[in-house]
Amino acid sequence: MAKRIVKELTDCTQAPPTGMKIHLLDEQDIHQWEVVMDGPDGSAYAGGHFKLRVTLPEDYPFKPPVLNFTTKIYHPNVSNDGKGSMCLGMLRSDEWKPPNKIAAVLAMARNLLLEPNTEDAIETTIADQYKSDRKAFEATAKEWTKKYASGK
Amino acid sequence: MSDSIGITAALGLTVLTLSFPDPGYFGILQENFKPVDTSLSFSLQENSKIRTLSTTASSPGEDLDGLLYVPTLHRGQCPEAAGLIPVNATRRVNLPDTNSINLIALAPWINPSCTLAYMAAAQMDPVKTFIFYLPDNSTAIPPLANNARWSIGDGGRWKTTYRYPVFAISGSTGGLIMQNLAYYSDNVTNMPNGEILSQHIDPRSYIRLAAEVEVSGHNSLPSLWVFLLIVLGILIMIIAVTSFFLQWLQRKRREALRRRVISGEVDIEALGIRRVTVPASVLQQMPLYTFVSDNAVPKSSSDTSTQSSPPTSSPAPLEPPSSKPEAPSSNPNNPNSPTNPIASQPSPLPPADPPLSEPSKELPPHPAPFSQPTCAICLDDFTPYETRIRELPCHHIFHPECIDPFLRQNSSLCPMCKLSVLPADYSPPITNAMVRRERLLRRMRRNLHPHDPPSIREVLRFPRSVVRSSSGAGTGAVAPVLPTTEVPAPVRVRPPSSGGTSLAPPDSAAALRAQGAEIRERMLEAEAARAPVWRKVVGKMWPRLG
Numbered sequence: 001m002a003k004r005i006v007k008e009l010t011d012c013t014q015a016p017p018t019g020m021k022i023h024l025l026d027e028q029d030i031h032q033w034e035v036v037m038d039g040p041d042g043s044a045y046a047g048g049h050f051k052l053r054v055t056l057p058e059d060y061p062f063k064p065p066v067l068n069f070t071t072k073i074y075h076p077n078v079s080n081d082g083k084g085s086m087c088l089g090m091l092r093s094d095e096w097k098p099p100n101k102i103a104a105v106l107a108m109a110r111n112l113l114l115e116p117n118t119e120d121a122i123e124t125t126i127a128d129q130y131k132s133d134r135k136a137f138e139a140t141a142k143e144w145t146k147k148y149a150s151g152k
Numbered sequence: 153m154s155d156s157i158g159i160t161a162a163l164g165l166t167v168l169t170l171s172f173p174d175p176g177y178f179g180i181l182q183e184n185f186k187p188v189d190t191s192l193s194f195s196l197q198e199n200s201k202i203r204t205l206s207t208t209a210s211s212p213g214e215d216l217d218g219l220l221y222v223p224t225l226h227r228g229q230c231p232e233a234a235g236l237i238p239v240n241a242t243r244r245v246n247l248p249d250t251n252s253i254n255l256i257a258l259a260p261w262i263n264p265s266c267t268l269a270y271m272a273a274a275q276m277d278p279v280k281t282f283i284f285y286l287p288d289n290s291t292a293i294p295p296l297a298n299n300a301r302w303s304i305g306d307g308g309r310w311k312t313t314y315r316y317p318v319f320a321i322s323g324s325t326g327g328l329i330m331q332n333l334a335y336y337s338d339n340v341t342n343m344p345n346g347e348i349l350s351q352h353i354d355p356r357s358y359i360r361l362a363a364e365v366e367v368s369g370h371n372s373l374p375s376l377w378v379f380l381l382i383v384l385g386i387l388i389m390i391i392a393v394t395s396f397f398l399q400w401l402q403r404k405r406r407e408a409l410r411r412r413v414i415s416g417e418v419d420i421e422a423l424g425i426r427r428v429t430v431p432a433s434v435l436q437q438m439p440l441y442t443f444v445s446d447n448a449v450p451k452s453s454s455d456t457s458t459q460s461s462p463p464t465s466s467p468a469p470l471e472p473p474s475s476k477p478e479a480p481s482s483n484p485n486n487p488n489s490p491t492n493p494i495a496s497q498p499s500p501l502p503p504a505d506p507p508l509s510e511p512s513k514e515l516p517p518h519p520a521p522f523s524q525p526t527c528a529i530c531l532d533d534f535t536p537y538e539t540r541i542r543e544l545p546c547h548h549i550f551h552p553e554c555i556d557p558f559l560r561q562n563s564s565l566c567p568m569c570k571l572s573v574l575p576a577d578y579s580p581p582i583t584n585a586m587v588r589r590e591r592l593l594r595r596m597r598r599n600l601h602p603h604d605p606p607s608i609r610e611v612l613r614f615p616r617s618v619v620r621s622s623s624g625a626g627t628g629a630v631a632p633v634l635p636t637t638e639v640p641a642p643v644r645v646r647p648p649s650s651g652g653t654s655l656a657p658p659d660s661a662a663a664l665r666a667q668g669a670e671i672r673e674r675m676l677e678a679e680a681a682r683a684p685v686w687r688k689v690v691g692k693m694w695p696r697l698g
Contacts, residue, residue: 004530061529062562098558098567099528 005030005056008102017103019110031056034070035106039149040114044141045073048149052086052109054102064096067109074137074144076116076127087122088112162202162319164366165283167220167329169193169336171359175248188359189352192345194332196325201293202365203320205284205302206310210317210367217364218254218280219247220333223273230266233259236287238334242360244277246337254280256363258329260287261320264304271314281365282318285326294320319365329361336361395693406582409590413579418590428580430559430573438573439543440552443534528568529554546571 009030012022019038026032033054039045051070057063069084079085088108089095121127130137169188210216221242225233237260247253257274261267261284274282286294286301295301302320304310311318321329335343340350340359353359412418526533527541527550534541534549542552548568558567564574574580 003532007531059562062558062567097528097570101531 002030004061009033011101012103017107017110020106022106025053031058031060033102037106037110037113039145040110043114044138045075045113045145045149048073048145049151050113050149052084052106054106056102061098061100064091064093064100065102065105067091067105072144072148074126074141075113076118076121076123076130077112079122080126085122086112087120089117089120161204161207161368162365163368164197164199165202165319165321165325166198166364166366167194167196167332167361169195169359170219170362171353171357173354173357175250175253185362188349192348193359194336194344194361196329198321198325201291201322201325203294203297204317205297205320206314206318208311208317209315210281215364215366216256216281216317217362218256218278220256220258220329220361220363221247221277222259222330222333223257223270223277223279225269225273229269230262232262233266236260236262237330240337241330241333242337247360248358251278254278256280256365257282258285258326258333258363259283260285260326260330261302262287267304268310271310271318274316275314279316281316282314283326283363283365284318284320285330286320286323287327288323289327290323291325292322294322317365329363333361391693402584402587405587405591406584409587410579410582413582414577416576428564428574429561430564432560434574434578435556435559438545440540441543442537443539443541443549444536524549527551527554529558544573545575546573 009022009024016022019040021036023034024030024032025034033056035052035054037050037052039048039050049071050073053068053070055066055068057065067086067088069078069086071084072080073084074080077086077088086109088105090097090100090105090108116127116130118127118131126137129140168190170185171188172185175184219242221244222237224243224245244255247255255274255277257270257277257279259267259270259282267284271282336359340346340353340355340357343349343359349359409418524534528548529550532551534551540552541549542555543549544555544566546566546569548566550567555567559573564572564580566573
């Protein structure tokens, strides 16, 4: 299904989704994409440039892509373990549908920066803080954005 | 030859008087050796006052018996023994001259050189064991084997040099036996009660002392092993029986689940078992035909057709350049075209889908029930009158080369709407995992909704009921069963009149479904958490029935 990936890549590079720059990590490997996502305005991540790795499995689109933040980010839905795994509902293998496109996945990821999903959090402590002490959450998120995501 | 087996220990000594004919004439037969009436002859029973000095060449539990005698030393050896051993004590020459009888040597332990001389002399004879006693007339039990009193000064090498076990008895007992060895060494007439004895016993017979050393392990050791073996056997039997029983129970449950799946009571997809795939035979019965554009403007043009009437609204307005049969909208050969969805739809129990019951390999080109311009898997557009497409029971269409591998290998669900493509009465091979999952799910549901069984059942077979009703979904009246999330949005056009109302009722169903998914997720996690190898092995033997 390389054809589909190429097609999606062409679409994404010609008309990138809002606030994103997409290119291949390695020109030889269409299964590894690198995305630079701008923190959405109005969120604690505004002004940050977050790097993401999109890994497409061999049998994409039958299996969901895998999203990792390579830039450290303070977010309830991104694991804070050096892998930066992100678990969106639609990326779970039993909820993934082949018609879903990577652009849509990325748009959803960016939307998650605006509105974290505390019900489905990986980092439960961050989720709790987000719910109970929004100010402290935003302060830390901004600090991290400044510290890790302000480069280029 | 086994060397010392450490567990052998003497428990007791029995000495009694035996009479037996000369083996030279009668052979060595067990029944020829007869005990002499103990009231008329010497006998002695010594329990516990016996030490084991060497266990060489003895085996546990094997009692040692033989005729008692005093080994004869070479002239000049051990002069100290002279006063301790009666002159006419039984010697080798007073016993039958054959090596096929067992002997037990008896001697006082005077000093190392005497002991060595005696043991060397006994080595020449068919000796079963050697019994020493300290010539001190003590009635106490002799010292322990590691006592310096028993030291010969060779570091215990004698124990391997002389290949018979060695025991020690108390001085008084030893002296007593030694004294009687002198009485019972010759003719009957010289023995105590000799006259009476000679009346009963052939005077040509031997009458001599014999001894038996009872050795430990006789009963206890083998019985321990036997006991262990019995326990082991019982355990294995319990394992086998329970394993067999559990396997049988599993089999019953698999069969029961299979029946329920076939009857539509349980939706196997809803159990969340991965890799329920579509067998080739089922796949081949799904309609395959050439794509025809129905000219409905793709996607968002909502007003042209409700999906109940795609055939009538689009009678092939794009004239095909080729000579294909035109206007296949009302093709009678295609039973799958939803000509009258409303009539067939409301019954919740589905008649098996007609197109699936007959192998319909290649159908003539006709428009798909919904307008779908691209294949959702490869994102390529379909070319009218050129592209061959496969239509799933939910009426979504794909390239066969895209959808077939997916259904064969990945999933039995439509990639667009996640509805099962399997026929209602189809049951995939039921695995034990499915049985477990289904039971667990049922139990959890019961706990979550103790008073709400019907809606639960609805959740269980939800996807299938959607398949059955999907063709009429747009008509409003039957909308409630349809969850909004399952509508393939670009294709199915909701009539404006029913748009608002159709949202509300499915919500509860969708919520229930979401709940089901959540339960499933939790179970998957739980199952992943416990998967060590030993668990699998044990699981084979004792299947979890949970």
